[in-house]
Amino acid sequence: MNIGIVGLGLMGGSLGLDLYTHRQQTQDSNSPAFQPQSYRILGISRQQQTCEVAVERGVVDEASVDLSLMNQADIIFICTPIAAIAPTVAELIPYLQPHTILTDVGSVKKPIVDSCSALWPNFVGGHPMAGNTQTGIDAAQHHLFVDKPYVITPTANTSLESIKIVESIVDLLQAKIYHCQPEEHDRAVAWISHLPVIISGSLIAALKQEDNPDVALLAHYFASSGFRDTSRVGGGNPELGLMMAKYNREALLRSIKSYRQTLDKITTYIEQEDWETLDKQLNQNHSDRLKFHF
Known part of the structure; x- marks a missing residue:
């Protein structure tokens, strides 16, 4: 062969x-x-x-x-x-x-x-x-x-x-x-691969919007494992990220919209100081993450 x-x-x-x-x-x-x-x-x-x-x-x-x-x-x-x-x-x-x-x-x-x-x-x-x-x-x-x-x-x-x-x-x-099936694959990887690239990249882009240069500089100095791990995939190969978005557009948009809705809910909990509900959500996140086969 x-x-x-x-x-x-x-x-x-x-x-x-x-x-x-x-x-x-x-x-x-x-x-x-x-x-x-x-x-x-x-x-x-x-x-x-x-x-x-x-x-x-x-x-x-x-x-x-x-x-x-x-x-x-x-x-x-x-x-x-x-x-x-x-x-x-x-x-x-x-x-x-x-x-x-x-x-x-x-x-x-x-x-x-x-x-x-x-x-x-x-x-x-x-x-x-x-x-x-x-x-x-x-x-x-x-x-x-x-x-x-x-x-x-x-x-x-x-x-x-x-x-x-x-x-x-x-x-x-x-x-x-x-x-x-190919369609099932694309919806699954939109969640666990392509969406994380977009979210991670958005974190990097959002940090650049900090309008206080001293705070922005401190953020660069203080960045440690949390920011490193969260920003890693967003700072990867730009061509690969673009191709993910272009060729898996429908599934990626679907996951982005769902993520945005979830983020809006968490924003509301914080704005309303609804710490009890936020605590429940964070505990649920902790429990759900353990189910993944890393």
């Missing part, structure tokens, strides 16, 4: 690192081989230097700036920014074998699955819920996906065999596999 990776940044590079290392460990241990372990890793980047670094670091066996390398691939992970996923599929089509499986790692699924499935029927939507604010091949790291959710979003027309093959590779990453 030949595994292709288009886009050798944080996600694609980390994917390649773990697959490359897993294969090496399997070969060294002389354990019985099965199909997913008998693979070569092929990479594509827009920059020749990235290709060279990827080979040197053991991210891929071979890399190129030429998409024709993907004519050897049985499955291809598209690890580009969201806006480039569908155009990349279109560019790949002339080089694909009829059996080639395409999958992606985009954080929005409905528009991607719709557009890419129309271009290439053997497409399996995917989203590993892992990552950080770093970018580029130098950000690639081992074990990025271990114990993290990896969401697969098949439709009624998605090949079951293709889903199994994607799952067999994801299993090697030691990620937790979940299945859901």
Whole structure:
């Protein structure tokens, strides 16, 4: 099996690192081989230097700036920014074998699955819920996906065999596999990923509106773990935040409106000095947070 990776940044590079290392460990241990372990890793980047670094670091066996390398691939992970996923599929089509499986790692699924499935029927939507604010091949790291959710979003027309093959590779990453519909995925991640980016970014922007320069300066000096943790995702990759809003617009707006209503209620509690109700809400928040599987 030949595994292709288009886009050798944080996600694609980390994917390649773990697959490359897993294969090496399997070969060294002389354990019985099965199909997913008998693979070569092929990479594509827009920059020749990235290709060279990827080979040197053991991210891929071979890399190129030429998409024709993907004519050897049985499955291809598209690890580009969201806006480039569908155009990349279109560019790949002339080089694909009829059996080639395409999958992606985009954080929005409905528009991607719709557009890419129309271009290439053997497409399996995917989203590993892992990552950080770093970018580029130098950000690639081992074990990025271990114990993290990896969401697969098949439709009624998605090949079951293709889903199994994607799952067999994801299993090697030691990620937790979940299945859901693309629409369900987008509504869920709007709450736990995209809305936090907007809220966090709004906190940073709101602080700039402090009209007393001495207070603003003190806030910068005093900022510690609370502000650091709350502002982290809002201060991340601006392009990623924009793509989340653009491609998951409907679900994000829905969650923003609900959040605004909740914030308005809390504002009212404070204005009216309704400490009892506020206390109940804060205790409920504390209890509800414990239910999440971090």
